[in-house]
Amino acid sequence: MYSLLIEGGRPLEGEVTISGAKNAVLPLMAAALLTREPCVIRRVPALSDVAFMVRILTAVGAKVRSQGDTVSIEANRIRGFCDYDLVRKMRGSVCLLGPLLGRLGQAKVSLPGGCVIGTRPIDLHLKGLRALGAKIQIDSGYVCAQTRRLKGSAMFLGGRAGPTVLGTANVMMAATLAEGVTVIQSAACEPEIVDLAEFLNAMGAQITGAGSPTITITGVKELHGAEHEAIPDRIEAATFAIAAACSRGEVTLRGARPEHLHAVLDKLEEAGVRLDRAGGNLTVKGGRRLRPVDVTTQPYAGFPTDAQAQMMVLMTQASGISILTERIFETRFMHVSELARLGADITIEGPSAVVKGPSVLSGAPVMASDLRASAALVIASLVARGRTHVKRIYHLDRGYERIDDKLRRLGARIQRLSDS
Ligand code: EPU
Numbered sequence: 001m002y003s004l005l006i007e008g009g010r011p012l013e014g015e016v017t018i019s020g021a022k023n024a025v026l027p028l029m030a031a032a033l034l035t036r037e038p039c040v041i042r043r044v045p046a047l048s049d050v051a052f053m054v055r056i057l058t059a060v061g062a063k064v065r066s067q068g069d070t071v072s073i074e075a076n077r078i079r080g081f082c083d084y085d086l087v088r089k090m091r092g093s094v095c096l097l098g099p100l101l102g103r104l105g106q107a108k109v110s111l112p113g114g115c116v117i118g119t120r121p122i123d124l125h126l127k128g129l130r131a132l133g134a135k136i137q138i139d140s141g142y143v144c145a146q147t148r149r150l151k152g153s154a155m156f157l158g159g160r161a162g163p164t165v166l167g168t169a170n171v172m173m174a175a176t177l178a179e180g181v182t183v184i185q186s187a188a189c190e191p192e193i194v195d196l197a198e199f200l201n202a203m204g205a206q207i208t209g210a211g212s213p214t215i216t217i218t219g220v221k222e223l224h225g226a227e228h229e230a231i232p233d234r235i236e237a238a239t240f241a242i243a244a245a246c247s248r249g250e251v252t253l254r255g256a257r258p259e260h261l262h263a264v265l266d267k268l269e270e271a272g273v274r275l276d277r278a279g280g281n282l283t284v285k286g287g288r289r290l291r292p293v294d295v296t297t298q299p300y301a302g303f304p305t306d307a308q309a310q311m312m313v314l315m316t317q318a319s320g321i322s323i324l325t326e327r328i329f330e331t332r333f334m335h336v337s338e339l340a341r342l343g344a345d346i347t348i349e350g351p352s353a354v355v356k357g358p359s360v361l362s363g364a365p366v367m368a369s370d371l372r373a374s375a376a377l378v379i380a381s382l383v384a385r386g387r388t389h390v391k392r393i394y395h396l397d398r399g400y401e402r403i404d405d406k407l408r409r410l411g412a413r414i415q416r417l418s419d420s
Contacts, residue, residue, distance in 0.1 A: 003389060009384075012411055013250055014410045022233060030095045032057070039226055041199075045233070046402070056090075060075075086110075093112065097143060102150060118332065129170065132153055132171070132178050154183040164188060171184055186213055238307040241284045243407070246286065247286060253284065319357060325353075342363070
């Protein structure tokens, strides 16, 4: 198990290259199961979640080869079973359900279970697949789905907190091979869904409307192999942007797509952070004084829940009271008690965190609870006086490619320790 030892107080300066998006790549890899022909996915980040997905695809019979940031997948002969031991380690593996059902007419995938950010049901995934004609039962912790041939249908996939990202991905993938036309209303509009639709269309699917709340999929008989480059990771970009701002540094995010980051950049500017978009690059310049801001997380194009914990650190450095309301995963505040150990003044009131700043943070041992909470602790450590020991960072390695190397190149004093 690794941990990070960080000595704070230095502004981040320089350039960082944004990696491929974890949350785009996982469904893209699953989509390769929809065809017998080889698929090639580029800009795949070296993450433990990606390594898990490789293991899962191999376990269902696909041949997977990785070379640098390119992954080739050939799913000539596959089976529709995915074991609990693999699935429980990564919730993203639920997106195998759609492709397996579409391609084989059957899928038995372990229920992913909850995680620290909430209960994470999959009722909307099942509702969508049932609307396509699948017979689904939950049996001994497995989702068992079966169909002779999926049939296109119109469906509404909005839930209590809005649309579902992986639910939309699952239904969209299954519907590519269904008979007839499927219309998903209240579809997720995230850039990762657009990326997936582009890959599926390159494989021969007929999808229109991805990126809007109504997606139309006209089923085809079969899909063929294709090549695709994943989009850059907007949450990694947001994380480095917020880290640069909090450290009062100046960082250029190479490869970031500002058009995927409107809500985050808008709040950074409101907080007094300067942004330079010259030459197609995005440069973030942290000012001396940060202003308080109020943020509510929402489905895309709103402020992403995956950048909420990181933004909370910025609020601890702003002069005044900021209110952060979490509307996607209402218990996603596990980082608050750890930030308080570093000296942050945060009170939870229902779905909101009231953050009083500016706080002088000081280094302490802290424990990471999930991926984005870990990122927040790293940003807080960069700001804190003295040394912070961030423990249990396997969460970080799930979703950030070599974050310690990238930060070190920006001037951070950060050391990876192997705790035996
Ligand atoms: N929901 C339901 N029923 C469902 C599915 C979702 O009620 O069947 C609810 C959830 O409980 C939540 C909301 O709908 O309140 C949105 O959840 P969504 O299904 O969109 O989340 P997800 O698809 O499981 C993806 C990302 C998450 C990210 C969310 C929201 C992947 C692999 N995961 O999860 O990423 O937070 O969308 O944007 O794409 C992360 O990267 O740290 C992470 C957790």
